[in-house]
Amino acid sequence: MPSSARRCPLLLWTLVPLFVSAPAAAQDIAPAEVLFDRGLADMDAGRYETGCKALAESQRLDPRPGTLFTLAFCESKWGRVATAVTRLNDFLSLVERMPPDQRGRQAERAAAAREERARLAPRVPELALVLPPNAPAGTVVTRDGQTLGEASLGVGLPVDPGEHVVSTRAPGGPVWERRVAIAEGEKQQLTLEVKAPPAVREVAPPPPASEGGGEVSSGRRAAVYVAGGVGAAGVVLGGVMGALTFGKRSVVAEHCGAGIGDSREEACDVTGFDATRSARTTGLVSTIGFGVGLAGLGAAAVLYWTEPKQDGPVVGATRAAPRWVGAGVIAAGPGATVVGARGVW
Template identity: 35%
Template sequence: MKSRSWVLFAPCLAALVLTARPASSAGPQVSPAQALFVDAVTLMEKNQFDAACPKLEQSFALERVPGTLFALGDCEEQRGRVATALRWYDEYLATYETLPVAKKQDHAERAKQARAQREALRPAIPQLTLVLLPGTPASIAVTLDGRQLATSSLGVPIDLDPGEHQIVTQLPGGPSKTTSVKLGKGQRERWPLVFEPAPVQRPDPIDGNNQRVSGNSSNEPASTTGGQRMGGFVAGGVGVAGVLVGAIAGGMAISAKNAMEQDCAATAGNVMTCQTQAGVDAGNRATTLGNVSTAGLVIGAAGLAVGAVLVVLDGRKTKPSGEAPGPTVTARVGGGASGVGVSLHGVW
């Protein structure tokens, strides 16, 4: 490294010093760019490339000397950033072609070395191909190591330095997703781009005045519909239980009546006369169970009817504000000396 650096950089260093403007009779004045270049070459001779390369970039930014481009390619190559080194060599050779004939002769050896190094570097340069998956929106934004990529850069190999690289994808209005990929020298990698979908923006409902409102536009709370359905299920459950109680009590009443008829007989005026206390008890049980059966069947039928109505009404959409309230229904169950009854009341 030392022999190559000094042999190839010495002409450039000499050119920088010779073109400096004299500050006094004591000797030439060294410009900031020249001082940076000398410091960088000294650091490169000590294999301190991480410190040398930035100084060379600062020097080239101050004075765009072709030899500094070559030095940059050599420095980046030595510290392992092969893709960056290749770009500096390419820029140096492009600048070399624009030099006058006399200047080309001065750079002939460095140009030959740059071409050789460029060809040697190509197989060692990692390449990353970012692939759009089917269905990926065209509006996706992709950045690689903080640099936003054009659509034309997707699906084609990108030369990168070895190491870890950050990929960020984002859809308009959606969250960004960051992934990382680590590449070694000469590695070729195809990387599918993934992204987080943007949240769905649902439009606010329109009220009766044709104005957009936020939240629920119904006069009732949002939970009213769900509560009505639940009430329907509860009423239906009560109805089923009532029917079962009525049926069981009815069966027991029939059995008690049969037992009474075996011990009792009807006299004038349809008055039952029983021979034993067992017959009397059977008659009383038949009467009580009959009333229970009737009440259970009536309440069960009412519960089933009310439950069905509530479930059906729950399926309907709520009325916009300003319109009359929708159908409501209530059930009332009552009883008296003549028996048990049920009635439905409401607005339909």
């Protein structure tokens, strides 16, 4: 088929752009002509794959009824019967829209197209793709890279004979893919598979903390350290002062002839008098130091052992009891009062 078959009559198609898909740009006409000639030569030589692709590109660049007609027969010879029938239908639909006089000039081509379509129609295979009932909403189905809408599923659609690649993908899930072969005239239905999205591990949220709980715990722990430090310093001071007080006893005994608690300071010489006064001062400081020290250490212990704790670990069906400590008067009597702490931990 010479290239004039594509362009004849050229004037007719120039005057009637209504019947051409769209007027080609000037720079596309020459490449389209070259591609048509090359595609026609490959088609005549039996190289249908390269020939049909060249003709299809020529039609895309410069749509013409003659190119469309030639392309339909090339697809038929290549064995792509479903595509060939689609091309023939497009050509015949184009001819039907032409005015009567122009339609008459295409009568021979139209007759050949109808005859070829009738010959190919029984050979067109049909493939129906069906989603399983449990397929999640939004599952995407593709066939040879083309996404199929919901209306295309479950219906036998014409396809070219050979191998086709179908795939599914649920939202967030992996791709399931399968290759399916179909022969001329075969009607096949394939139930697809859909891979579920990977299970999401649920991480238990941390137990809710009471409002300001972190700040309270941090402040309480700081108070434990401060109270413990003061208590330790008080005990050290009391011990040092107590040692100094005991060290004065021998001086007082030698220079006063009486104990440190004796009020008869007039019996002491100057050395004994100074030792007595110094011993009383260091003894007082020792007593105060021990008192402050014991109070600080006691306060630190109470603060630590009464600090709020999270629930204990689960043991069987019960939880370990939280520890508690209370401070106060343990016993009192006519001669003494005992102060201490008690609790469970």
